Amino acid sequence: MTFKRTCDVERQDQYTIEFDESVLNEEWMEQFRETFYDFTTLTEHAEHIAQFRARNGSKFIEGYGIPLENGKAPRWADMKDVNKAINIIDGNASMDVYSY
Incomplete structure (x- = not known):
């Protein structure tokens, strides 16, 4: 006999992302865009980093x-x-x- 249960997991994480703007400035963002993503604001970087952290941990x-x-x-x-x-x-x- 096989026991089987479907479980839904609902998770909410909260992160505050701090940047040193003297390092992560417009020049840094231009270089970042050349290789990675077309982010133009630190908010976009913060959202990407928070999502990565939630999915992949440290x-x-x-x-x-x-x-x-x-x-x-x-x-x-x-x-x-x-x-x-x-x-x-x-x-x-x-x-x-939640299981059902």
């Missing part, structure tokens, strides 16, 4: 490196890959599971 992000987490480099990170101009602050998170 990892290297192509085009950005490894952001700080709550103001600190992740323990697992190689410091040469850490981008100190980007800080992800973890906020509230919630999850609900």
Whole structure:
């Protein structure tokens, strides 16, 4: 006999993304656009980074490196890959599971 249950997971994460605008300035954004995405605002970058974080957790992000987490480099990170101009602050998170 096989037991089978379908579960829907509803998740909401909250992140505050901080940028050092003296580093992530218009010149940086122009260079970023040449290789990666056609983002023209820091808001677009923040939304992309938050979505990546929600989907993939704490990892290297192509085009950005490894952001700080709550103001600190992740323990697992190689410091040469850490981008100190980007800080992800973890906020509230919630999850609900529904099975039927």
